Each structure stands twice: as C-alpha cells, then as structure tokens.
Amino acid sequence: MKSLPILTALLLTTAPVLADEIWISNEKDDTLSVIDIETMEVVRTIEVGERPRGITFSKDYSVLYICASDSDTVQVMDPETGKILHELPSGEDPEQFVLHPDNRHLYIANEDDAITTVVDTETRTVVAQIDVGIEPEGMAVSPDGKIAITTSETTNMAHWIDTETQRLFANTLVDSRPRHAEFVKDGTELWVSAEIGGTISVFDVATQTEKAKISFEVANVHPDRVQPVGFEFTAGDTHAYVALGPSNHVAVVNAETYEVEDYILVGRRVWHMDFNADRSQVFTTNGVSGDVTVIDVASRKPIKTIKVGRFPWGAAFRPTN
Amino acid sequence: MKLVRQFMSACALCLWATLPAHAEISVPITHLIVEEPAPPVLSNLDPIPGDLGEAGAHVALKDNATTGRFMGHNYTLDVARVPEGDDPLATARSALANAPFLLIDAPADVVTAIADLPEAAGKLLFNVGSEDPALRSDACRANLLHTAPSLSMRTDALVQFFVKKRWSDIVMIRGQNPKDLAYAAAMERSLAKFRLDLAASKDWGFDADMRRNAAQEVPLFTQEFGDYDALVVADEIHDFGRYILYNTWEARPVTGSEGLTAVTWAPVVEQWGAAQLQSRFEEHAERPMRPEDYAAWTAIRAIGEAVTRAGSGDPATLRAFMLSDDFELAGFKGRPLTFRQWNGQLRQPIPLVHARALVANAPLEGFLHQRTELDTLGLDEPESQCTAFAN
Numbered sequence: 001m002k003s004l005p006i007l008t009a010l011l012l013t014t015a016p017v018l019a020d021e022i023w024i025s026n027e028k029d030d031t032l033s034v035i036d037i038e039t040m041e042v043v044r045t046i047e048v049g050e051r052p053r054g055i056t057f058s059k060d061y062s063v064l065y066i067c068a069s070d071s072d073t074v075q076v077m078d079p080e081t082g083k084i085l086h087e088l089p090s091g092e093d094p095e096q097f098v099l100h101p102d103n104r105h106l107y108i109a110n111e112d113d114a115i116t117t118v119v120d121t122e123t124r125t126v127v128a129q130i131d132v133g134i135e136p137e138g139m140a141v142s143p144d145g146k147i148a149i150t151t152s153e154t155t156n157m158a159h160w161i162d163t164e165t166q167r168l169f170a171n172t173l174v175d176s177r178p179r180h181a182e183f184v185k186d187g188t189e190l191w192v193s194a195e196i197g198g199t200i201s202v203f204d205v206a207t208q209t210e211k212a213k214i215s216f217e218v219a220n221v222h223p224d225r226v227q228p229v230g231f232e233f234t235a236g237d238t239h240a241y242v243a244l245g246p247s248n249h250v251a252v253v254n255a256e257t258y259e260v261e262d263y264i265l266v267g268r269r270v271w272h273m274d275f276n277a278d279r280s281q282v283f284t285t286n287g288v289s290g291d292v293t294v295i296d297v298a299s300r301k302p303i304k305t306i307k308v309g310r311f312p313w314g315a316a317f318r319p320t321n
Numbered sequence: 322m323k324l325v326r327q328f329m330s331a332c333a334l335c336l337w338a339t340l341p342a343h344a345e346i347s348v349p350i351t352h353l354i355v356e357e358p359a360p361p362v363l364s365n366l367d368p369i370p371g372d373l374g375e376a377g378a379h380v381a382l383k384d385n386a387t388t389g390r391f392m393g394h395n396y397t398l399d400v401a402r403v404p405e406g407d408d409p410l411a412t413a414r415s416a417l418a419n420a421p422f423l424l425i426d427a428p429a430d431v432v433t434a435i436a437d438l439p440e441a442a443g444k445l446l447f448n449v450g451s452e453d454p455a456l457r458s459d460a461c462r463a464n465l466l467h468t469a470p471s472l473s474m475r476t477d478a479l480v481q482f483f484v485k486k487r488w489s490d491i492v493m494i495r496g497q498n499p500k501d502l503a504y505a506a507a508m509e510r511s512l513a514k515f516r517l518d519l520a521a522s523k524d525w526g527f528d529a530d531m532r533r534n535a536a537q538e539v540p541l542f543t544q545e546f547g548d549y550d551a552l553v554v555a556d557e558i559h560d561f562g563r564y565i566l567y568n569t570w571e572a573r574p575v576t577g578s579e580g581l582t583a584v585t586w587a588p589v590v591e592q593w594g595a596a597q598l599q600s601r602f603e604e605h606a607e608r609p610m611r612p613e614d615y616a617a618w619t620a621i622r623a624i625g626e627a628v629t630r631a632g633s634g635d636p637a638t639l640r641a642f643m644l645s646d647d648f649e650l651a652g653f654k655g656r657p658l659t660f661r662q663w664n665g666q667l668r669q670p671i672p673l674v675h676a677r678a679l680v681a682n683a684p685l686e687g688f689l690h691q692r693t694e695l696d697t698l699g700l701d702e703p704e705s706q707c708t709a710f711a712n
Contacts, residue, residue, distance in 0.1 A: 111597060112597065112600055112601070114387060133387050133388060133391065134383075134384050134387045134388075134601075135594070135597055152387075153594065153597075153651070154384050154387075154388075154651065155384075155387050155388040155391070156388065156626075156629070156651075157388070157391060159391075171391040171392075173629065173630075176626075176649060176650070176651040176657060177594070177651045195651075196649065196651040196656070196657050197649070197657075222656075222693065222694065224656035224657060224693065225656065246655065
C-alpha cells in the first residue's frame with residue numbers, strides 16, 4: 001500500500017515523455033481510458049460527463065471534444081491535464097459529432113431530438129440547428145468543408161447539409177439503421193454503414209447517387225448478426241476497416257473494388273476504431289467485452305487485447321511528439 | 322416555427338433534386354380498438370393505461386412522418402374505439418371505406434370477422450392484439466399480418482430457457498380465465514415441442530383474498546408438487562400470480578405470467594438502441610412502453626418502411642413487399658424483423674425479463690434452424706395449418 005503514492009508520482013512525472021496515445025470513451029463508466037501505443041497499456045483513466053460516446057481532438061490536438069450524451073453537453077478537455085476546460089452548448093443527447101476542417105465548427109448529432117446542431121467552439125454558441133431524421137448518429141464533413149452529412153438511424157437516410165446555408169440540399173435513402181459516415185478519396189465518395197441492413201452504401205458525392213453497395217458475410221455467423229457500424233481508412237484510402245458489431249469481426253474492404261478481402265476476429269460487439277500515426281495499427285472498441293483489440297495492418301492479425309472501461313465506444317488518436 | 326418553414330422549403334427543393342421518381346403518396350391508417358372490460362383482479366397495483374397500444378401507434382406515426390417529410394409521403398392515423406356492446410364490424414366497415422390500412426386490437430373471433438368483410442378484400446390488416454395461435458394457423462387470413470406475437474412464440478421462448486438451464490421437471494399453476502387456459506395450452510405444446518415434461522398441473526381455485534392469505538395458502542398448495550425445477554404460473558390476467566413468488570413450499574424459480582416472463586417489450590429492454598425508443602415513447606406517453614404498444618408501433622413502422630422502400634401506397638403492392646425477402650424492419654432488437662411467408666407473423670426476438678433486468682434474449686444460442694433461428698419461436702412452416710398464404 002505504501003508504494004502506491006510513489007507509483008502514482010512516478011506515472012505523473014513520466015507522463016510527458018510517453019508515446020502516442022489512443023483515447024477511448026467508456027459509455028457505461030463515464031470515463032476515458034488513455035492507451036499508450038508503445039506499451040499498449042492504459043496509462044490514464046479520466047472521469048468525464050455521463051455516457052461519453054463520440055470523442056474527437058481539435059486539429060492541433062490541443063483540446064479534446066467529448067459528447068457526454070446523458071449530460072446533454074459537449075465537454076472540452078485539456079488532454080495534458082485531463083481537466084475539463086469548459087462545456088459547449090450541444091442540444092439534447094449529443095451522440096456523435098465531427099469537427100469542420102475550419103477547426104472551429106462542430107456538427108453534432110442530437111440523437112433524441114432529430115436535430116443536427118452546429119456549434120461555434122470559439123464563441124461557444126449554437127450557430128444553427130437543422131431538422132433531420134429520427135435518431136441522427138453518423139456525422140461527416142467533406143474535406144473542402146462544403147458538405148456536412150448526418151445519418152438518421154430510424155429514418156434510414158443520409159441528410160446532405162450545405163454548410164454555407166446550413167440547410168439540407170439532399171436526402172438519400174440507405175439501408176436500415178445507418179450508423180457512420182465518412183468522406184473518402186478527396187471527398188469524391190461518401191460511405192455510409194447500415195447496421196441492420198448489413199451494408200455500406202458508397203455515394204458519388206457530385207450527384208448524391210449510390211454507386212456501390214458493399215455487403216458482408218462472416219463464416220458461421222448468421223447474416224442478421226453481421227452489422228457494420230464504425231469504419232476507418234488506411235493510408236491513401238486504399239482499404240476500409242469496418243467494425244461488424246455483434247459478429248465480433250472487423251472486415252477489410254478494398255476501397256477500389258469494393259470487395260471484402262479479410263475478416264479479423266476481435267472482441268465482442270465491435271463499435272469504432274482509430275489508427276496509430278503511420279496507420280500500421282488499428283485499435284477497435286469492443287463494447288460488450290469491455291476491451292480494445294489492436295490489429296496489425298500489414299498482417300491483418302489481432303496482436304493484443306487491452307482491457308479498458310465498461311462499454312468502450314469511441315476511439316481517437318493523439319500524437320504526443 | 323420559422324426554422325420549420327425554412328426547413329420545409331429546403332426539403333421541397335431536395336425532393337425535386339433527388340427523388341424525381343417519387344410522387345406524393347398518402348397513407349391513411351386506422352387503429353381499431355375493441356374495448357373489453359378488464360376482468361376483476363385481486364390487486365389494483367398495476368393500472369391499465371387508457372392509451373395502451375394507441376400510444377405506440379402515435380409514436381410510430383411520428384417516426385414515419387419524419388421519413389415521410391423527406392419523401393413526400395403523408396401518413397395519417399385515426400383511432401377508432403369500439404365501446405363495449407357496440408358492433409366492431411360496423412366501425413371496421415367505415416374505417417376500411419376511408420383507409421386501406423387497419424390495425425386491429427380485438428379478440429381473435431372479431432379479428433377474423435373483420436378480415437372476412439367484403440370491405441376488407443384487397444386491404445392490409447394488422448393484428449396488434451390477439452396472441453391466439455389459431456390466427457397463425459387454420460384461422461389465418463391472407464389480408465391479415467400479425468405484429469403481436471403468438472402465445473406459442475412467448476412460451477417457446479421460455480421453454481428454450483428451461484432447456485438451457487436444464488430445468489427439466491416443470492410444474493404449472495393454471496388460472497381459470499380463458500386467457501390463462503390458452504396460455505397453459507400453449508405452454509404444454511411448447512414443453513412437448515422441446516421434449517420437456519409437465520410433471521404436474523394444478524388449477525387455481527381460491528376465492529380468498531391472497532393479499533392477506535398467500536403466506537398460509539400457497540406453501541400448502543404447492544407442497545403437493547413435491548420436488549421440481551421451475552414453476553410456471555399461467556395467470557395472463559395477472560390476478561393471483563404475484564402472490565406465488567417467495568411463497569412456494571420449495572424454493573424454486575417462478576416463471577410464466579409472473580417472475581421470469583417472455584414478452585416482446587419491457588422497460589428493462591435497453592440494448593440495440595432500444596433506450597432511444599423507450600425515451601421517445603416515455604416523452605410521448607409519460608409511462609413505460611408495453612408489449613401492446615410495441616405491437617402497434619411495429620405495425621405502423623412496417624407500413625412506413627414498406628412505403629419508403631417500395632415507393633407505393635397500394636396495399637397489395639405493400640403486402641407483397643412485406644412478405645418478400647427485400648423487407649426488413651429495424652425494431653431495436655439487434656436483428657432485422659421480417660414476416661413469415663406462410664402465415665404473416667412478424668418474426669422477432671423475445672426478451673426474457675424480470676421486473677429489474679433482461680435475463681436472456683430468445684432465440685437462445687444453440688437453438689438452430691435451417692432458415693433463421695427466429696423460426697424456433699412460434700409456429701414453424703410445417704406446424705402451421707395456414708393455407709391462405711400459399712399463392
């Protein structure tokens with residue numbers, strides 16, 4: 001017991017020289033777990049607001065934004081100290097958000113309110129609220145910043161928002177329960193995952209029309225359990241790593257041919273993920289098993305499981321050098 | 322209001338921009354509720370909400386309307402209540418004259434009588450109330466789909482749990498209301514289906530006030546069962562069952578209508594985004610969502626999903642689409658809900674719950690089926706005598 005304060009002191013003093021980190025939000029613990037990428041261990045656990053889900057760093061990594069869903073707020077944290085600097089008005093039940101390339105405006109999905117809220121992080125005010133479908137969740141902004149996307153889980157649509165006017169200019173149907181959206185290939189394509197539909201729709205951004213649909217098939221798992229949710233892309237957008245929820249697998253999709261090349265076994269109910277700096281490793285959040293799987297991108301093999309808090313949801317990379 | 326108007330005009334533009342093929346579609350729905358007097362029960366601890374079922378329909382309508390705004394589809398809902406003693410067929414006739422989609426919350430014989438009306442031909446009806454297995458078997462109707470579960474789906478779900486827990490020696494206390502007897506019959510079929518024995522069954526015939534006497538009477542009443550693994554209480558009207566728990570002679574789990582129950586929805590269901598539906602519902606109705614609400618919700622959402630995907634408001638087109646492999650409904654149960662092509666029953670997982678938590682979700686792991694594990698619950702194709710869906 002005596003050594004405990006010494007240990008803590010040691011950890012605190014060594015903190016600044018630690019390697020890059022992956023930050024994980026633990027939905028049912030109201031905490032963040034910080035994973036040291038070098039040692040692959042949790043080095044810090046930080047208390048935050050209620051039911052943290054979406055987390056994202058500012059472009060310069062100076063602050064972390066946290067959707068504290070049940071606290072009805074977006075918290076702004078200093079990642080060095082773990083202190084909450086202030087809170088942003090977010091609308092009710094913020095679940096997921098995306099930071100505009102201007103590094104200033106947050107587009108927030110208000111899950112319980114069927115609204116997308118746009119917040120100016122500098123003036124800390126709500127700039128616009130846009131009516132979208134029921135249970136908005138997936139959020140994306142095009143690299144040029146002109147288009148924001150909200151997907152709505154029960155309305156089953158991707159809503160296209162003109163960021164100039166903050167109005168919808170298109171609504172496109174996708175399969176059941178869309179969860180996540182990403183612009184890829186310099187913003188020419190939009191990918192949207194549909195959890196219950198079991199597919200990813202690929203849209204041509206210029207025409208907002210669907211150009212491909214990707215489906216998944218995991219051996220010995222009933223198709224109903226193969227549920228694409230979060231996904232991220234390798235360097236150069238050549239491959240997508242797609243979390244398949246309760247099938248407990250991550251799919252590797254060739255982003256040129258739209259073919260699934262591999263399925264990798266991870267923890268239970270895999271939600272979201274993020275890569276390390278050179279995109280050689282991906283860290284997945286496994287909600288039900290309460291851990292993070294580290295996948296080696298070159299070999300496409302899981303190499304380690306890291307215990308975090310209860311119901312890990314979001315993941316965000318933070319360089320420390 | 323200003324925001325809403327701006328949004329509407331923006332949306333009108335988007336409709337032209339992205340959905341030129343979609344015309345305006347209006348989808349009028351009636352929810353017919355035949356009011357039945359509640360049978361007298363010992364305790365008034367659980368009041369029956371006046372908007373039972375109806376509240377689920379309203380929440381689903383709002384869900385549909387949101388999608389509808391973007392698609393140019395207009396959903397409307399009329400609730401037609403038939404007071405005790407009035408003729409439900411007359412109300413059904415006038416409802417069907419105005420709207421091709423009809424939700425029916427009524428006893429099984431009334432449901433089939435409505436489905437057989439000349440006015441119901443070519444319309445699409447949803448049974449959101451009756452759990453009578455016959456409606457999914459020889460009393461099925463081609464124009465009638467079921468979003469309420471059959472009793473068999475609920476009893477199969479429980480019996481799967483018995484098998485999993487190796488509770489092989491089952492006894493039952495049977496209430497005397499027709500609903501209790503129907504539940505007991507379904508339970509006996511389920512036990513036989515999964516090869517378990519009903520070791521003994523006793524009829525509940527007390528007329529004493531169990532609120533005072535349970536501790537004296539129930540131990541004696543259950544002592545005759547001897548040893549067993551689990552006690553099933555068939556008390557669907559929730560009269561005496563609550564007094565059985567913790568009063569049995571042997572310390573054994575109580576299940577069936579009380580204790581561990583199999584229901585399509587309960588306040589403790591929170592996985593798979595269910596918490597969102599729960600909170601939407603509570604905001605609307607100011608009470609927790611019940612299975613009756615969920616049945617009405619899924620019926621109207623099924624209509625909405627089919628209209629959105631098929632781009633039609635025609636009941637025959639929508640019926641064909643709902644029964645096709647292309648239809649799937651996200652019902653907050655972790656897997657898509659679909660309709661059985663042989664009897665129009667909605668397939669769905671059945672949560673096994675007690676008052677404080679979800680215990681398991683049927684179908685349980687290990688119960689396999691060549692089509693989908695969901696078909697281990699309720700009447701499978703070879704078991705159903707339904708022929709109306711044959712072509």
